[in-house]
Amino acid sequence: MVIMTTTSSLAFLPVLERIAEEMERTPGRGRPADYIPALAARDPRSFGMAVAELDGTVYGVGEWRQPFSAQSITKVFTLALDLAREGDELWEHVGREPSGNPFNSLVQLEYENGIPRNPFINAGALVVTDRLQTRTGDAAGELLAFLRAESGNPALDFDKEIAASETANGDRNAALAHFMASYRNIDNDVPVLLDQYFRQCSVAASCGDLALATTFLARHGIRSDGTRLLTRSQAKQVNAVMLTCGTYDAAGDFAYRVGLPGKSGVGGGIIAVVPGRCTLCVWSPGLDERGNSVAGVAALDRFTTLTGLSVF
């Protein structure tokens, strides 16, 4: 069941195997996201989990090399890529406080004059993508290049079918983008921005790919090739935003149960960071009512309980 890609330390392998066995025996798994057909078709019993260590070792259990739709997990990487380019100026256009409301809510956006509460609600991610697009001319391409480089997987790509489905169901995000544009907090044309945004969300990647791509956050900002993407302080900041805002309206609950910076996506994936130690990525398509993978949260909960590696 386990495939190891390098020969270095596999410290957490026994823990992953135990978790995989427990998950096997657990019945309920929630329901896959059903707003687009390609997500709804996934089997809720699928499960994979990977650990990436600081030296680039990656290993896992279950379907840890099976690509799935990364969705909102990509928000972490676009945040890091834009923060690396513009620094603190970004925070004049998006906040870093928990939203206290379901992830699509327009209410707080209206009260706060078009400034989204944080980069991980859809409105905030649209702002980050808009700014990265202004700076690079191809935000989605920038993201893809980064993910390929960090994961070492040149085949990693967008899923055109999913991107098209997102576009066809894009009225809520179009509303958010036009609404913020009415407050002059969006620079690009809304259709251009939405195209960039939906392509990003459509990235297909495996637990192994995403665990590796996240290691710069466990290495305090250093990429896999040894260059620095973020300052130590910025890396800490991204981790802080993940912990307080990374799992929609369940950030408090996630902090309470798992106690690690994490970010979930409606494709059923969750990445998590143990600063200075390793990263994790877990995937299982069945979601709870707040949009987080049921088995994914449970597996991370078990991981921190069994290893004592919570930040608290």
Place this chain on the structure above:
Amino acid sequence: MVIMTTTSSLAFLPVLERIAEEMERTPGRGRPADYIPALAARDPRSFGMAVAELDGTVYGVGEWRQPFSAQSITKVFTLALDLAREGDELWEHVGREPSGNPFNSLVQLEYENGIPRNPFINAGALVVTDRLQTRTGDAAGELLAFLRAESGNPALDFDKEIAASETANGDRNAALAHFMASYRNIDNDVPVLLDQYFRQCSVAASCGDLALATTFLARHGIRSDGTRLLTRSQAKQVNAVMLTCGTYDAAGDFAYRVGLPGKSGVGGGIIAVVPGRCTLCVWSPGLDERGNSVAGVAALDRFTTLTGLSVF
């Protein structure tokens, strides 16, 4: 300037001294809370900071032995005392998600049928006190006994003048309590509850006292006498709620800058936890517009920057 109370390790003393000097040179300090006269009269230039190590060593700089009004900092202790008694049942009556709104807001309370979002907004703290009152018959007395025992300071006490002022300005909290009572989420008579609540808030304690009283959270639930107050898991949970909800509507910002579980009060104090390592308490009465001590947040920010002790 520094007074040490024991002879054991004083590892962070040079850091505290450096921070105190920096604060001395920093001009702006915000404004003390002005809703009651006794708080408004405090000098915004006052500053004290203490560290308590796991073995009970405590030391500090500035006015670290000067009592001040603990206010909302006490919410951490009543939460722990009630959680120790009733366990997870508490979470059916109060949530653990960030509120996403200023700390007195009634809006979310109405949307969520009288269940406050977390134990650190006023509504949530009223629920916790109500439940502790039901279980003990004297919630404020229970809190006082705990603080005296943990700080080793039998002179620690309520400030009757402050409690009376709070009562005279208590309409907002009375509204919250009656509102939740209309949803059957308050058991005790509202005037009895408010009396208990305002007495708790009025506790006068020093940075040294409060740092010591918080050490059970750095010791994963173990009190100063070696007995267990909270399970390891519960202690982790209280830390998680502090990190995500401990500083009113600025929890994200605090996590981003300081990166430690913390809890502030409008008296100008802030406690913070370095799990497994030590606790801190800082005090300076000038507040920012979100109700947190300006110099207090700055000092903790410097502490984690200088020591690298952030959880991220």
Place this chain on the structure above:
Amino acid sequence: MVIMTTTSSLAFLPVLERIAEEMERTPGRGRPADYIPALAARDPRSFGMAVAELDGTVYGVGEWRQPFSAQSITKVFTLALDLAREGDELWEHVGREPSGNPFNSLVQLEYENGIPRNPFINAGALVVTDRLQTRTGDAAGELLAFLRAESGNPALDFDKEIAASETANGDRNAALAHFMASYRNIDNDVPVLLDQYFRQCSVAASCGDLALATTFLARHGIRSDGTRLLTRSQAKQVNAVMLTCGTYDAAGDFAYRVGLPGKSGVGGGIIAVVPGRCTLCVWSPGLDERGNSVAGVAALDRFTTLTGLSVF
């Protein structure tokens, strides 16, 4: 079935009789208010309707002489009594816009700094009672004296059992009062105010009594003894507030169906004004989901359809 009290014109008697027959044949009636036992016990099949003409003639059908709990209908009279005393200054403390939210909502009150949207939501009625209490020292007594004089019924009185039940279930109104007091928009002590308020709501009166007591609004401000309570302009204003805000969150629907200034109460009564012509009061205890009498609204709808007496 019909009892006439004077020998003058009974122009609308045939219409009332026809409506009563139609109501007899109509099955559904909604459910009586159930938050206090004395209201819940009423028979939803009860029905009465009265017309009062400008000269003081009053007549009706069904149980039009049976006293019922006037509840929020009394808000019209306290508004008129306070407006007569203080004039436009009142409008600095309460608005006259529809609330756009269910009648107990605290949300808008918070956004608008403790100024209720209109005098007919509970918060607004509390403000009006508070101001009348400040001016008279006995707001409820003032109301009772007015109702007795206008209806010519000296036996009209408070219902002590209902007032006591309201007090026992008064947490929501206590929350509203304390909340507005925190904005300095309540002058009297909250318990004193609530006592006055709940006594007013408890007034027991019949359709005949209330139709007569309302005639000053059809006479452009002139009381039954020929003295003037309100200026012509003020009387028009009270009618306007009734039309736009008189039936909780269903004011638009009531205007659309009935087309008359009206005010309902959870006791199942509704008063309505045909300016310059007559007043109506209908009673049937079964309520719809927005708190208005099902048969009452239906009967008024039929009245304006059959007579063409809508203001539109």
Place this chain on the structure above:
Amino acid sequence: MVIMTTTSSLAFLPVLERIAEEMERTPGRGRPADYIPALAARDPRSFGMAVAELDGTVYGVGEWRQPFSAQSITKVFTLALDLAREGDELWEHVGREPSGNPFNSLVQLEYENGIPRNPFINAGALVVTDRLQTRTGDAAGELLAFLRAESGNPALDFDKEIAASETANGDRNAALAHFMASYRNIDNDVPVLLDQYFRQCSVAASCGDLALATTFLARHGIRSDGTRLLTRSQAKQVNAVMLTCGTYDAAGDFAYRVGLPGKSGVGGGIIAVVPGRCTLCVWSPGLDERGNSVAGVAALDRFTTLTGLSVF
């Protein structure tokens, strides 16, 4: 100053002249809408007022034959045109309750699942236009034909410059339309709908034109050629919606001061209906903070005071 177009009864001419003189002497006029240049350029001292009697007589004072931008006044006509075609089914897609919030608010739309509160807030007018577009294939053309026929003015037309400006500033309305589309409450493609909507708003017409075009509401549904557009009941319903929702967040105030069904536009025009008697249209570009013409409301207030023609 007065021009009469027919020789029949000119009953209200002396009143109009008196009002025009009073307005001449009144200094403050508010500020023209400034979100598009063509509106901002209008002189706030401009003033015109017209009365149309049931027989088609129309007369006025001031610039009553000067075309101005009708803007939201057109919402009354599209409502009537759609209601005439689909009847009560419309009310399953848009409510008829006051919004209780400023006219662009997305908040209530979110709470109420994409069903706007009434046809006169922008969201509601977009739904009405969408439905009329589905039924006619050319909602704006349908409106234009109706206005030309009722006013007898074949030169009445869209203002292409204004329509283009609206489109260029259309993000807020685009957000509303996409948002409702996400709830499946919009049938047409959003860009098509917005084009139709902005053309409607751009209609340029004079006080005389609009007073005439409104007479079907004073004639209980009968058009100028004697055919019936609306049933008597539907005409009453449109009047009721105008009274409770016709002046943005100031409907209560307008009912209180003027006491007539009315509808305002940000071009500075207001139409009003005296059911069974006549219609009025007044125009002056300076607006108050809630988007209603300052001199327009004042002139209508004077009209009902001087004539006693309020519905109350």
